Amino acid sequence: MNNLKQQHHKKMITNAWRSSITGLLLLCGFLSSSAISQPFQVTDSNQNQAVALYDEMARALRELNFEATLVRSSGTRLEPMTWLHGVYPDGTEVELIVMLNGPDMRILRIGDDTSYYEPHDEAYTIHSDVTFGLLPAAFYKNFSELQPHYQVVGGRGVRVSGRNTHFLRILSRDNDRYHYGLWIDVESKMLLKMQMMTPQGDILEQLQVTTFVERENVPIGMSDVRGIPRPPRLYEVRNLRPPQFNLQPQWLPAGFELLRAGHRRVADSGLPVDYYLFSDGLTEVSIYVGSQQQQGLPSLAMQGRESIVNSTQQNLAVTAVGKVPVTTLQRMVDSMRAVEPNATQP
Amino acid sequence: MTNRSFEQVSALLDDAIADTREQAQQLDTLLSDNEAQQVWARYALYGRVLKGEAAAQAPADISAMVAARIRQEAPPSQVVQGRFGKHRMARWLRPAGSVAIAASVALVAVLTVQQSQPVAPEQSVEPAFATNPLGGRSPVSYNTVLQQNAPSEAERAQQLRLLQSYMLDHSQQLQLSLQAQQLNEQSEAAAPQKDDN
Known part of the structure; x- marks a missing residue:
């Protein structure tokens, strides 16, 4: 009986000890999260800020009127292009990407139709509200779509294209995927630089915006693109055969x-x-x-x-x-x- | 224009010509000579850029050029419609953004490296193995295989074409998948309505 009491007493002491440790940890967590100056600290508030910033970037990519030039690099390859984007008064989105080196390839997206024009091959239109090939389609949507398997972490951005930026890192929760670094304009929330890298940190692809000008309205270069004839829409063969090798x-x-x-x-x-x-x-x-x-x-x-x-x-x-x-x-x-x-x- | 006259334009721009008569003469040249005016404009722009005054005007010019070129372009529908027949369907889609070409460049590089340098898979690959064990077997076996029966030029070209066709197909399927997702979203948004396209 006495023994039991003693044990109980011991337990109470350890419990008290434990709860005070938890309290201390909580306090530490609170202190560090309020100290914004520390980048890469994955605290809740940092996480929320980072998610909010990501969502603002996604919105900026849809809503800004801008004229930009950018360079994409992977390996030894450099691809300069112009990138114009705007929203007509009726809310229709319009986007034009022109490759500046090599074959004259352009992508024109008006609303939900994206046309790919090429000099020597068949041009075609895809029914899609995302321009394929420049950014992952997920960058146009809220981060919640990626939530369970990726996390986004905020950090201090450097100067990019002459502008101050926020920095976001998109990390997979395992090492099975590539990671992304994003530099986002403080003022407009526009994406100014992107790096795609291996979990080990080797950079595989980079986008760097070299000039960026925000406009009041749809850029002049695209004021009359609605009159441009669109190539035929691509339809899929619907009667797909089932897999055979199982x-x-x-x-x-x-x-x-x-x-x-x-x-x-x-x-x-x-x-x-x-x-x-x-x-x-x-x-x-x-x-x-x-x-x-x-x-x-x-x-x-x-x-x-x-x-x-x-x-x-x-x-x-x-x-x-x-x-x-x-x-x-x-x-x-x-x-x-x-x-x-x-x-x-x- | 000679270098000498470039210098003079530059000097004029910097207000560095002491002699007023020479300055007047320079201004005359500048006003009469088309080329000199262009040089003046360029130097002035350099100056402004250096002093950080230049507004970012470049994109405006590019957009105008783009617009002009689009206007010049033959209407694509006319060109395309006729050729978009059954036989052409196989070739319909080059990945915009030239994924295929980029891929081919990378593949050539990798394959040739493998031919000349045996062993040592990419360093970046190794750390991931430690965290993701692959059941003990060597996961990247390309070095050995390509070493053993070194393929001929023609075989290699054929292999590259094949690999590239997978890359091309992958990006085509991604685009079609985007389209399918879009159609799904729309049919969900307006379930009873029939697609009028």
Whole structure:
């Protein structure tokens, strides 16, 4: 009995001790979160500020009238372009991107239709309110869409394009994805610089806005673009055939979901494949499964702006492409298993 | 214009010509000579840029150029409609933003490096292995494979084309997926209405 009492007493003491530690920790947390001068401290208030800033950037990309020039670099390649954006009084968004080096390629987006013009090839229109190719589509949406698998952290921005910036870092919660650094104009909330990097910090792609001018109205260069004839809209073949090889990845990075699946032919090469597209909201991975004899590629893995892995699984050629580390692709490919016992082999 | 006259324009701009008669003469030249006026304008701009006074006018000029060039462009619908037949469908989509070309450049670089330098996979790849073990087997086996049966020029070109076609296809599918998402959102927004496109 006495013994029991003693134990109880001991427990109470440890409890008191514990709660005072918790209190101390809370106090520390409060103090550090109020000290804004410390960058990269993942506290709640920092997190909220960073999310708010990200959302403001997404809105700025949709709502600002601006004229900008920028350079995209990856590896040794530099691509300068002009980037005009505006909103007509009726609320229709208009965006024009012109490549300044090499073939004269332009992208013109008016409202929900984006047209891709090219000098020697067929121009086409896609029904989409995001211009593909410059920024990830997720940058035009609120951060909540990426919330569970990415976090955004604020930091102190440096001067970019002659303007003061805030700095945001978009980190995946695991090391299965690439990270982004964003420099956002303090005044307009416009994205002025972007870096895409490996979890180890190697930079794979950069965008740098070199001139940026905000306008009252739609930039003059686009005042009459609504009169420009649009190339034909691209329609998809709706009667997709189901996958035939029934080989599917058993491992996906957290948050990746299947967007499309079917049996079709690869563009250009025309190889018949089972095709799967996975996305986590920010980045996408394509997986192709086809006959090994027909394809004949050696096992290989390359990391870059777009990584690619090719390997043989169960006598089938499996190829994965996507803006993720090559290790992630390899792991997905290695996890390919037959999903049905009566899977048809070629 | 000679270097000498460039100097004179520069001097004039900086108000560095002491002799008033020479200054008057210089001004005369400037007013009569087209080229000299351009030089003057350029020097003046340099000066303003150096002093941080120049307004960012460059984009305005570019936008005007862009507008002019768009106006010059033949109406794409006429060019395209006729050629957009069945046979052409296979080639319909070059990734805007030249993903394919960029990809090819990267691939060539990587493949040639692999040919000449054995072993040592990309350093950046290694740390991730530690955190994501891949069941003990070497995950990046391209070095060995390409070393063993070194492919001929033609085979390599064929392999590159194949790899590039996957990259191209990937970006096409991403665009189509964007379109599908857009259509989904719209059909959700206005469920009973039929798409009038």
